[in-house]
Amino acid sequence: MIKLNLNIEINYLIDVNGADFICNIHAANTHYQVVSMENLHINQSIPYRIDKDLKHGNRYLRFTALPGPLKIIYTATIEVAHYRIRSNDLMEVPVRNLPLSVIEYLYPSRYCQSDRFIRLAIKEFGNLPQGYSRVKAIQEWVRRQVTFTQNVSNSNTSALDTFIEQQGICRDFSHLMIALCRAVNIPARFTTGTDYGANPCLGPPDFHAYVEVYLSGRWYIFDPSGTAIPMGFIRLGTGRDAADVSFATIFGNVQSQSPIIHAVAVEDSKFGFVAPYYCEEALSTDDERPLPYNPSGN
Amino acid sequence: MIKLNLNIEINYLIDVNGADFICNIHAANTHYQVVSMENLHINQSIPYRIDKDLKHGNRYLRFTALPGPLKIIYTATIEVAHYRIRSNDLMEVPVRNLPLSVIEYLYPSRYCQSDRFIRLAIKEFGNLPQGYSRVKAIQEWVRRQVTFTQNVSNSNTSALDTFIEQQGICRDFSHLMIALCRAVNIPARFTTGTDYGANPCLGPPDFHAYVEVYLSGRWYIFDPSGTAIPMGFIRLGTGRDAADVSFATIFGNVQSQSPIIHAVAVEDSKFGFVAPYYCEEALSTDDERPLPYNPSGN
Amino acid sequence: MIKLNLNIEINYLIDVNGADFICNIHAANTHYQVVSMENLHINQSIPYRIDKDLKHGNRYLRFTALPGPLKIIYTATIEVAHYRIRSNDLMEVPVRNLPLSVIEYLYPSRYCQSDRFIRLAIKEFGNLPQGYSRVKAIQEWVRRQVTFTQNVSNSNTSALDTFIEQQGICRDFSHLMIALCRAVNIPARFTTGTDYGANPCLGPPDFHAYVEVYLSGRWYIFDPSGTAIPMGFIRLGTGRDAADVSFATIFGNVQSQSPIIHAVAVEDSKFGFVAPYYCEEALSTDDERPLPYNPSGN
Amino acid sequence: MIKLNLNIEINYLIDVNGADFICNIHAANTHYQVVSMENLHINQSIPYRIDKDLKHGNRYLRFTALPGPLKIIYTATIEVAHYRIRSNDLMEVPVRNLPLSVIEYLYPSRYCQSDRFIRLAIKEFGNLPQGYSRVKAIQEWVRRQVTFTQNVSNSNTSALDTFIEQQGICRDFSHLMIALCRAVNIPARFTTGTDYGANPCLGPPDFHAYVEVYLSGRWYIFDPSGTAIPMGFIRLGTGRDAADVSFATIFGNVQSQSPIIHAVAVEDSKFGFVAPYYCEEALSTDDERPLPYNPSGN
Numbered sequence A, B, C, D: 001m002i003k004l005n006l007n008i009e010i011n012y013l014i015d016v017n018g019a020d021f022i023c024n025i026h027a028a029n030t031h032y033q034v035v036s037m038e039n040l041h042i043n044q045s046i047p048y049r050i051d052k053d054l055k056h057g058n059r060y061l062r063f064t065a066l067p068g069p070l071k072i073i074y075t076a077t078i079e080v081a082h083y084r085i086r087s088n089d090l091m092e093v094p095v096r097n098l099p100l101s102v103i104e105y106l107y108p109s110r111y112c113q114s115d116r117f118i119r120l121a122i123k124e125f126g127n128l129p130q131g132y133s134r135v136k137a138i139q140e141w142v143r144r145q146v147t148f149t150q151n152v153s154n155s156n157t158s159a160l161d162t163f164i165e166q167q168g169i170c171r172d173f174s175h176l177m178i179a180l181c182r183a184v185n186i187p188a189r190f191t192t193g194t195d196y197g198a199n200p201c202l203g204p205p206d207f208h209a210y211v212e213v214y215l216s217g218r219w220y221i222f223d224p225s226g227t228a229i230p231m232g233f234i235r236l237g238t239g240r241d242a243a244d245v246s247f248a249t250i251f252g253n254v255q256s257q258s259p260i261i262h263a264v265a266v267e268d269s270k271f272g273f274v275a276p277y278y279c280e281e282a283l284s285t286d287d288e289r290p291l292p293y294n295p296s297g298n
Helices: A100-106 A114-125 A132-145 A159-165 A170-183 B100-106 B114-125 B132-145 B159-165 B170-183 C100-106 C114-125 C132-145 C159-165 C170-183 D100-106 D114-125 D132-145 D159-165 D170-183
Strands: A002-014 A019-023 A033-042 A048-052 A059-065 A068-080 A083-085 A188-194 A207-215 A218-222 A234-239 A248-251 A254-256 A260-268 A282-284 B002-014 B019-023 B033-042 B048-052 B059-065 B068-080 B083-085 B188-194 B207-215 B218-222 B234-239 B248-251 B254-256 B260-266 B282-284 C002-014 C019-023 C033-042 C048-052 C059-065 C068-080 C083-085 C188-194 C207-215 C218-222 C234-239 C248-251 C254-256 C260-266 C282-284 D002-014 D019-023 D033-042 D048-052 D059-065 D068-080 D083-085 D188-194 D207-215 D218-222 D234-239 D248-251 D254-256 D260-266 D282-284
Touching: A002 A019, A114 A132, A114 A159, A114 A170, A114 D159, A132 A170, A132 A207, A132 A218, A159 A170, A159 D114, A159 D159, A170 A188, A170 A207, B002 B019, B114 B132, B114 B159, B114 B170, B114 C159, B132 B170, B132 B207, B132 B218, B159 B170, B159 C114, B159 C159, B170 B188, B170 B207, C002 C019, C114 C132, C114 C159, C114 C170, C132 C170, C132 C207, C132 C218, C159 C170, C170 C188, C170 C207, D002 D019, D114 D132, D114 D159, D114 D170, D132 D170, D132 D207, D132 D218, D159 D170, D170 D188, D170 D207
Parallel strands: none
Antiparallel strands: A002 A068, A002 A254, A002 A260, A019 A059, A019 A248, A033 A068, A048 A059, A083 A282, A188 A207, A188 A234, A207 A218, A218 A282, B002 B068, B002 B254, B002 B260, B019 B059, B019 B248, B033 B068, B048 B059, B083 B282, B188 B207, B188 B234, B207 B218, B218 B282, C002 C068, C002 C254, C002 C260, C019 C059, C019 C248, C033 C068, C048 C059, C083 C282, C188 C207, C188 C234, C207 C218, C218 C282, D002 D068, D002 D254, D002 D260, D019 D059, D019 D248, D033 D068, D048 D059, D083 D282, D188 D207, D188 D234, D207 D218, D218 D282
């Protein structure tokens, strides 16, 4: 079990009309990622609400900010005890056995136009043995094709662009990997969190984007940009692609500052100190365990 | 109340490997669209299953087809008593009051890149009074810009393409209207059904694509292509755009024939015969009535 | 006659491999834009060559830069006596009468995908009386649709993007206007020069991009971004779009600084001082006066 | 020397307004491709004109068709004695030595967005030895990536689309190869002609699209789709991409029929009968032999 202290601070200057916010900065609270303590501070005296997306476990902080400075500080202690499994034991789930709630992650989305990658994906990955190793092969392919480069992509950049221009950041790597998985009928989704142990060349700790792939009835973590240690990720939100998951969706005119993020492993009174490390096993923080599909049981 | 008899027949030739199907040809069963009788016939002796998407009411027929001919016949009697309201009474719901389940219909999707239309939509529609009339104005704008033309668009065609090339079919009109609604923060979704009373120039009855927009706490029907009588639509599925909703998603190699569809109004023993007609009121077949957002109740 | 002193300074830092340059910073020398004096200074002792594109009058400075700092200073005195004509006298030239050398400016190019705008252009401009006023109407339409905004477009941005996102700089305005002209069979080309009298809000004098349209047998200046005084433009290069015309095309790795540009009207000993002003007449600096097309003369 | 008889018949039905045509169905007449006899028949009694593009040797038949049926028959006897050279002797020409007239074939165009392929092309081909073998490697790469498939691409399809979807026809193969060549600074252009010896599975003889690449001071033929025998190609036109070169550019409303094309090798009284065959040597039909670039000669 890994215990992490998380600290997120975001700052805005709101214009005279105020602005509505939908923030996804709360750590997901699942059976495998337990938020043991959390605290939210907003510098404005305004009502807020936290909506929980029961399907994904995402939590959304919603409020209407007043004109002027807005500072939000979220602190939490999170205990992550991943569901771990020998990666080679993981199998792809045939489409016929996928639960309905997972089917949408087979379909193309705004930034993951999997429909256009079908021929490519079949050619590159169609003959590989199915299972974890095939997903790994897709991840490695993306990592070979794309070079981590900042300031070359933007909020318009999609998997198509990244495939052509072969550069981008974690968001772009993730979109391309997702598109390729879906193109060979492997459900894949976009997940945001905080990174851990990122290469210091990339700057201070930051929000991170990675991929979850549905194998053997559960969503497993993949980190196509390879810039951080997956075991240290704290999951915030998950969705079809970056269109669904943003740490702050803002309706109004505001000036933004860069978020300030700290995520550090700390000692647990019972389990002691465990630092996240690269491991061979597959990791999941996901609760979703739908019943197996049983056609004859209709 | 309108009573409709629906008959859908779809035919395929499946190759030697068989094929998995996810069909959305069952009429949605809601409080306002009641399926009073239905029957499904598949020519192959195979197990099947019907999954229900609780969020939208979509029903998915799932099975694995054997090699050879496949014929599916779905017949149903549907009683549609729309929720009807004076359209001018309908108001937009401020983002802050939208239920979480509706928020995703504000975000861009595969074929509705609303993020790229924001400036345009604000310029064209930003100063109009909010409410039903604004949505109507968006629909009329789409109808003026786009000419109904068959065989010029395909499964790749998105709202961007339709906006530029200004031609397409019901699917394309719908994608463009949805993108523009979302661009001014009005939730909009893509709905499939069967048409009714379509201009005979457009050929025999067919599957149809139209739009549902969230106003005053409910999803209301809009038909941007204007090719049929909304009161006669039988809703099959709804989703973010055509990527989510297809009458048949097929995993495998098959040859397809055009579907054969009949939807006719029939006499009801109690209410008599009512033919669908163009009406001024707004229509909804949607059950979803989420509780109002109440921030102070946090 | 307007006499202008032009001063262009560009600075680079060349890496250890050196770099090949093709610069288009020499003022075009035509019957109507006479370069009476010019001087080129390069800080490196390297051979160079000036190639002249006989079709357009563009002059290209070509050299191979050595590693280290590179400074190029071009100074010139230019006497511009535009070919001027009452704009309402200008007529469109039917395709059948266009000289072959002009035909390519009817075709789509990298950033001006006129083929995709045909329906739109016909709808918006197809019924307008042909001639100068129609081109003016296209220019005004672009100016209404697009808002001058810096730092939102880049070297990938095409007319399609500008049409959708409705913002950009002089390059983007020009691409969109060109695409729309070509879509209704009016030859249009992309021209670079130096601006004059630009709104000080837009910063210091800079390179400028504008449009030349072929009417009544000659290329006339249009300035869709409307940010400067066309009479003061000094033409450098012209081509199908920005892919063809760049003040510096560089093959190698270099660091760039912003160019420093001065263009000022000065007193002429004979004609005195004339400052550029907005005028109603149409202006051309173009020499090209092909013979009229005469089919029977074959 | 190969002697070919060419017969092209094209048929249209012109609507009541007539239509302007610019046809490029005349064989190019160069030092290496000599048109020894030709005949043009138009069923309408209308004036026409043949414009010659001096730069490329393209010939354009221009006329205004009257309402009603239009039939054009072009017959010619063409003697092709390619400039032939051992392919391994061909070298790339450094940008600094390229003649100005060739430079435009380094730049991106409507269907060959070479600017977006730079990273990819450098990664795949940047480390290969320069020269003919590198161009060959690009051709082979395109042939491996793309599968010849009819009816999946259209007049909008660009190199980007073909790269992603990996299927298309000769036009699409050519656009992708051109884009990749330009991305590594090798001039490449789009050439149309008639095919010869095409795989009968692909249907009757047809217009063909292939590539010319500038090596060692001359344009050499490459056939990325590999569907026919290059030695039997009769060159009609050449340009930056398909936007520039069409066998018929039509301004007006017409109904088209498929062109009927015959190209057969025939016996020459002096040289006898030589059928085109696949050969190892590089082939050119191009006249253009610009003087070498000589910077010190400025």
